[in-house]
Amino acid sequence: MVGFRTPSGVGMGSRCCGFQVGEVQGPRLREHDYALRLLNGESASMMEDVATELTAELVADGSAPRAPVVSPDCRWVVYEVAAIGQAGERPVSHLWIAAVDRSTAPRELVAGTTADRSPQWAPDSEAVFFLSDRAEDGTTQLHRIRLAGGDVETLTAWSGGIHGHLPLSDPDMVALFAQDEPTDEDRRRARERDDARVWGERVPLDRIRLLDLRTGEIRTPAAVGDRHAVEMVQRPDGGPLAVLTWATPDLDPGSQAPRLHLLDLEGGTTQDLGPAVAEASSLTWWRAEAGWHLAYLAVTSPGLVGGTAVFDVVVPLSGAAAEPRNLTDGMTACPSGLVQVASGPPLVVVADGLDTAVHRLDQGGSRLVEVARADGLLTALTASRSGDVVAALVSTAYEPVNVHAGAPEGPLARISDTRPEFRGIRWGTQERLSYKASDGLALDGLLILPAGKTRNEGPFPLVTLVHGGPADRYADQFMLGVHISGQWLATAGYAVFLPNPRGGQGHGHAFAASVAGAVGMDEWTDIVTGIDLLVTGGVADPDRLGIGGWSHGGFMAAWAVGQTDRFRAGLMGAGISDWGMQAATGEYGAFEAALGGSTGWEGTGPHRHDQLSPVSFASKIRTPVLILQGEDDTNVPPSQAEFFHRALVRFGVEHEYVVYPREGHGIRERNHQLDLLRRTRDWFDRWLVPSIDAPMSSSQLD
Numbered sequence: 001m002v003g004f005r006t007p008s009g010v011g012m013g014s015r016c017c018g019f020q021v022g023e024v025q026g027p028r029l030r031e032h033d034y035a036l037r038l039l040n041g042e043s044a045s046m047m048e049d050v051a052t053e054l055t056a057e058l059v060a061d062g063s064a065p066r067a068p069v070v071s072p073d074c075r076w077v078v079y080e081v082a083a084i085g086q087a088g089e090r091p092v093s094h095l096w097i098a099a100v101d102r103s104t105a106p107r108e109l110v111a112g113t114t115a116d117r118s119p120q121w122a123p124d125s126e127a128v129f130f131l132s133d134r135a136e137d138g139t140t141q142l143h144r145i146r147l148a149g150g151d152v153e154t155l156t157a158w159s160g161g162i163h164g165h166l167p168l169s170d171p172d173m174v175a176l177f178a179q180d181e182p183t184d185e186d187r188r189r190a191r192e193r194d195d196a197r198v199w200g201e202r203v204p205l206d207r208i209r210l211l212d213l214r215t216g217e218i219r220t221p222a223a224v225g226d227r228h229a230v231e232m233v234q235r236p237d238g239g240p241l242a243v244l245t246w247a248t249p250d251l252d253p254g255s256q257a258p259r260l261h262l263l264d265l266e267g268g269t270t271q272d273l274g275p276a277v278a279e280a281s282s283l284t285w286w287r288a289e290a291g292w293h294l295a296y297l298a299v300t301s302p303g304l305v306g307g308t309a310v311f312d313v314v315v316p317l318s319g320a321a322a323e324p325r326n327l328t329d330g331m332t333a334c335p336s337g338l339v340q341v342a343s344g345p346p347l348v349v350v351a352d353g354l355d356t357a358v359h360r361l362d363q364g365g366s367r368l369v370e371v372a373r374a375d376g377l378l379t380a381l382t383a384s385r386s387g388d389v390v391a392a393l394v395s396t397a398y399e400p401v402n403v404h405a406g407a408p409e410g411p412l413a414r415i416s417d418t419r420p421e422f423r424g425i426r427w428g429t430q431e432r433l434s435y436k437a438s439d440g441l442a443l444d445g446l447l448i449l450p451a452g453k454t455r456n457e458g459p460f461p462l463v464t465l466v467h468g469g470p471a472d473r474y475a476d477q478f479m480l481g482v483h484i485s486g487q488w489l490a491t492a493g494y495a496v497f498l499p500n501p502r503g504g505q506g507h508g509h510a511f512a513a514s515v516a517g518a519v520g521m522d523e524w525t526d527i528v529t530g531i532d533l534l535v536t537g538g539v540a541d542p543d544r545l546g547i548g549g550w551s552h553g554g555f556m557a558a559w560a561v562g563q564t565d566r567f568r569a570g571l572m573g574a575g576i577s578d579w580g581m582q583a584a585t586g587e588y589g590a591f592e593a594a595l596g597g598s599t600g601w602e603g604t605g606p607h608r609h610d611q612l613s614p615v616s617f618a619s620k621i622r623t624p625v626l627i628l629q630g631e632d633d634t635n636v637p638p639s640q641a642e643f644f645h646r647a648l649v650r651f652g653v654e655h656e657y658v659v660y661p662r663e664g665h666g667i668r669e670r671n672h673q674l675d676l677l678r679r680t681r682d683w684f685d686r687w688l689v690p691s692i693d694a695p696m697s698s699s700q701l702d
Helices: 025-039 056-060 184-191 420-424 486-490 509-513 522-536 552-563 579-585 589-596 614-620 638-650 670-688
Strands: 063-070 076-083 093-099 107-110 116-121 127-136 139-146 164-167 173-178 207-212 228-234 241-246 259-263 270-275 281-288 291-299 308-314 334-339 347-352 355-361 368-374 377-383 390-396 399-406 430-436 442-448 460-466 495-500 540-550 569-573 625-630 655-660
Touching (some): 056 670, 063 116, 063 390, 076 116, 093 116, 107 127, 228 281, 291 334, 308 334, 347 368, 442 486, 442 522, 460 486, 486 495, 495 522, 522 540, 540 552, 540 670, 552 569, 579 589, 579 638, 625 638, 638 655
Parallel strands (some): 460 540, 540 569, 569 625
Antiparallel strands (some): 076 093, 093 107, 116 127, 173 207, 228 241, 241 259, 291 308, 334 347, 347 355, 390 399, 430 442, 442 495
């Protein structure tokens, strides 16, 4: 059972002094084998795998569950199992099914060597619809598999592929997202390379399509005009579709101009409900005494940087809706998911410090009521139609992400087991940390001790790993991944500090919004305060400190080495070196500009973003830096790493600059993952682990 408790069981104790601590075939067979043996009554201790050393291959050659969905009849959960390391030219994932009551072993529902993803149940729970490129490499179509058996059915052959799907209450209809099929003129342009791209012309918009399963016909209602459809959900009584659209497919929130619409499936008419709050997502219907409402998640108004909130819209009989209400205004945690049920208010997942809570909106729609609380991380919550059964991805300190299911009030039982090979590994002890910032703000984080070590055996070499976002957080979850991660370093002899400085989710809007136009400022002192406490407490060796991170964490590592020379090694993974250039070239331009405080086109300067950009402090850097970058990254473009690299060359700073071909913001190919894992350890070993012949510092001699 997962550590899932009712609100009355909430409590944190004291754990440490100084702080208050309150390839794919193998993994598929291992999961199935373990599930069978578990159901046959064998204990976990009887099924220990022989692996005792954590290797890069063990990390990259595994699999991970994704996208669980509970069947409408409450009996089953279907989910993806995806290969972590991509061995071939394209990713591979498969669909598995598990019984909610664990009466039968999990089994592979759809086999193959393709990317099968985005499962959705038919209304009668007798079949699963999913997207796959099994019919044509790289082109995703809609497929169906029946639980009773038989072959996979390919339901569409839409040129350009299907990008999303939603089975409707009418069992013969499925709503789709797909771009327009190419015209003869489009084919001519492609054939003759007459393909100059003009901004604003021939924009590839996703439109709503309706598939009739009886005839195979796909029709396109005149739903939302020339807007990009990104999300849809049907009213639980079989009524209209609520649709979220953007003005453009661009990911930049400054250009999306989100709007809400209702599509009458019978009459084909559309009602424009008006604008939605920036970064709107997770549309959810619910019914109050006075009528229907739509709730959704978005960033707290008015800026683009801040904590998430639940917004609620009363759906009028006609015309635009009134201004949305912020149902979580003043909340000291951050909603992270909304789940629709057929009757009654929705469930809400809430990131709350190092843990996760499940709330329910009260019947009046005025406040959230906590239903249960999960130790660590709970994401991707899904519910049966009635809401009597939920499933989610759950991870705790020593348990990798797995699918859990049960009643909303808990407890949730684990029904998948994708990483049984980890059971023979000796992990570093993970502790919760709670401390005060220099201005008195309450902070939290995690400490992982070297595997097999206790605090009184310190001080240890300490690597601080900063999370991304900055609107991310460290929950008390299993800290192992192919990017730089806590247990990967802890099993190599390092203590690892995982701070949650201001700017992240989990502590309310004001906490998250405080970094707008001020990245690297107070969040940096939050991190330093934590490091100093670990040094004072005898955990960290002040002469063997390292820092690293990915994305925003990569920015913070680059920032750190320009602010102090106390770190002996730094690692900048896909990090920002210049905020003005990031606002101009990154995918999230307006958001980046809000973080950096300016863009550069406001005038001749001085600019705020120059004061907050690591490259501005390159002349002060003395710390060796490892720079890691995906060549095809559009989130944080390679120009960021290149700029920092050239600055370090100019000032003679020792560093390595590594570019991974074909990779985006995350590293997916297996061989690249292996290189990243090994290179990370080697880098910190080189600078933080003294050689036998090297002279020791005074603190080491003491």
